[in-house]
Amino acid sequence: MKTPIDFWFDFSSPYSYIANEWIDAVAARHGRTVRRHAMLLGATFQAAELRPPVAYPIKRDYMLRDFARSARFEGLPYQPPPEFPIPTQNAARLFWWLHDTEGEDAAARWAGAGLRAVFARGLPIDRPDTLRALVAEHGLDADAAQAVWGDPAWKARLKRANDEAIAAGIFGAPTIVVDGEPFWGNDRRPQIERWLASGPF
Secondary structure (H helix, E strand, C coil), X not given: CCCCEEEEECCCCHHHHHHHHHHHHHHHHCCCCEEEEECCHHHHHHHHCCCCHHHCHHHHHXXXXXXXXXXXXXXXXXXXXXXXXXXXXXXXXXXXXXXXXXXXXXXXXXXXXXXXXXXXXXXCCCCHHHHHHHHHHCCCCHHHHHHXXXXXXXXXXXXXXXXXXXXXXXXXXXXXXXXXEEEECHHHHHXXXXXXXXXXX
């Protein structure tokens, strides 16, 4: 039986938004499923002694241009929030809550909704009122969700995912792992497609 594709992402990553829109179709064409893992890039950057690319003035303008261009290339809407990047730990805690209580499909639907909210609609989901509204729009109870993202147990669950990412050598998002082989970035799609079609190269 073919192993699932592991998709490591951060709700604050534009490239995660783009890759999340194509990864399921690519996997399905090759008889695979996708196993998503929400994480925080801040944790992996700290472990790898890195800073966000947009933190470097010489790179920031290019990166912002590339985010929009990459979305256009895939035919996706792109409207980032007024401030970028934004902290997304609460959305990630909700991901793991849904993952562990309702299953991977429910978590995957939330991942798509959250990523589109940030990068297709420009919603600042770091703000509790905005996140509550998105939760309600998604058909979930906003009070229950707010209790979850403040619960130490779900904070610990996200920390565990971050620790697992670091232990696996994940330092950026998205990172897509196929048969133990890591591919970092939305632009690794052609290599992923070839690997899935014909194996290691």
